[in-house]
Amino acid sequence: MSINTNLWNRIRYSCWAPIYDLIAVPTRPMRRRSLALANLQPGERVLFVGAGTGLDLDFITAGPIVTATDLTPAMLEKLRRRAEQLNLAVGARVMDGHALEFADGSFDVVVLHFIVAVIPDPVRCIREAARVLRPGGRAVILDKFAPDDGPMPLWLRLLNPLAIVLATNVNRRLGSILAGSGLRVVHREAAALRGFFQIALAVKD
Template sequence: MSDRATERTRRRYDRFARFYDRVEAWVEERLFAPWRRETLSQVSGKVLEIGVGTGKNLPYYPEGVELVGIDLSPKMLERAKARAERLGLKVTLLEMDAQELFFPPATFDFVVGTFVLCSIPDPVRALREAGRVLKPGGRLIFLEHVLSRHPLIALWEHLHNPLTRSLFGFNVNRDTRGNLLKAGLVLERDEILGLVDVFRRFVCRVP
């Protein structure tokens, strides 16, 4: 975690951790929660969640999943651990950089990320790491907001990106589909969920 951009991201999310759930409460209830539930219903076995944050996904994992969640921010992890305790869930939560995973190859049946590739300084590096720790036949599933193909929406995203990046540490104009392909992953599904084509779900595998 010596990289400057990575350290800046960690510090931003440490500062933001106590406000994070409240800031997103409205959109979480009306949009994100149903998408999380549907997305996570697809996973089984041993699952790695990168960027577990405050643990918003924890209530939606199917029973029997062996979950490992990682996050760069210790303050976010504190809240995830508290949420897991409230829910009575047995999960492993670790402070770790998604760009440098400390797991051996072929460890997990699924790798999951929700609204996380927007904040990782080098998303392609993180995606390659995610592919490395995936078992043969496993799947990577990402729920993300991405750069729109609609020119006016894309312009709005480009104009606002410096603000969201500096204040909250995330980018609103990431070409996530392009990054998945750059990482050498095979894109099986690219589903549009909402806001024209901004909110998307990707399902990938390793060649």
């Protein structure tokens, strides 16, 4: 039986929810950078997929219309509280990132922070993100990725079985996940740990 399921994700992220914000403190500069690349404009419709506890909300300034979705109610509950504290109007909904309950072209920007390496089927998730973006819309992706080419580095192969159980897959390659998705990468950069953490900005043509 595979552990790579929505059920396991909901269980483990329900466990992480109370301490997630503490563990994720080092990701703050990466979030700030990714959202700067997203360049949110006032009034733009932005969707956060796998939004978690809403740590990204701290970096929203321009006044976009924010929708946040996540599979795990305990994570979203924290997000709702954070939004309230920030006095930010956020439409928060429990939703599976494999099957977004929005019409085609509903958003100007989709934010995928630390979801592509976590969700069971990242290709489906990215395709859903592309579907709900309007033509010309932007997506930012921030996560841990293996190099696009060459053999999987030994340390990532060794780390993956434990990482998968605890929180995330560390053997995913962004290039192959994005191939054929309808999203074109216009910028990609190393965010931390010599490019293990990466940020990509992509556009829907």
